[in-house]
Amino acid sequence: MIPVAIAALVVWLITVGVGSYMVRLWLGNGGLTRDSSHFPPARVFTHLGLAVAGLIVWILHLATGLTLLAWIAFADLVLVALLGGLLVNRWRVDGRAAMADPGASRPDLAEQHISRPPVVLHGVLASATLILVLLAALGVGT
Numbered sequence: 001m002i003p004v005a006i007a008a009l010v011v012w013l014i015t016v017g018v019g020s021y022m023v024r025l026w027l028g029n030g031g032l033t034r035d036s037s038h039f040p041p042a043r044v045f046t047h048l049g050l051a052v053a054g055l056i057v058w059i060l061h062l063a064t065g066l067t068l069l070a071w072i073a074f075a076d077l078v079l080v081a082l083l084g085g086l087l088v089n090r091w092r093v094d095g096r097a098a099m100a101d102p103g104a105s106r107p108d109l110a111e112q113h114i115s116r117p118p119v120v121l122h123g124v125l126a127s128a129t130l131i132l133v134l135l136a137a138l139g140v141g142t
Helices: 004-028 041-064 067-100 116-137
Strands: none
Touching: 004 041, 004 116, 041 067, 067 116
8 A cells, every 4th residue: 555645746746747748838839928828927937836846845754754844745735726726717717718709819828728638637636636745744544
């Protein structure tokens, strides 16, 4: 049986991988250009940076066994999730507007080049990561 803390690490790594893929798509389609995206770059990179920072804290928790580090990683993930929720909401609103009137003259937004499957997968994996980290911080499955 895999300990919950190790499962959290594996799921977190996969989540970061899917998120990095989406950032690459966003950047490759002009995400940093003001007219090409409704995503504030600071929000995108804060979301990514906090996710990676939390992952590093989680690895330190695994290496040292310090429970405080587990709780810091969990708090970090809550912030990451809040930022991610803001991003996915903007992605959803713009996507629905584009689908409602496909002939309308709209800018080609970088984030609309990110299809639904990676967004959904990232959200499911992120939710699983948050739950697994919480369970591990609580000492479940050790």
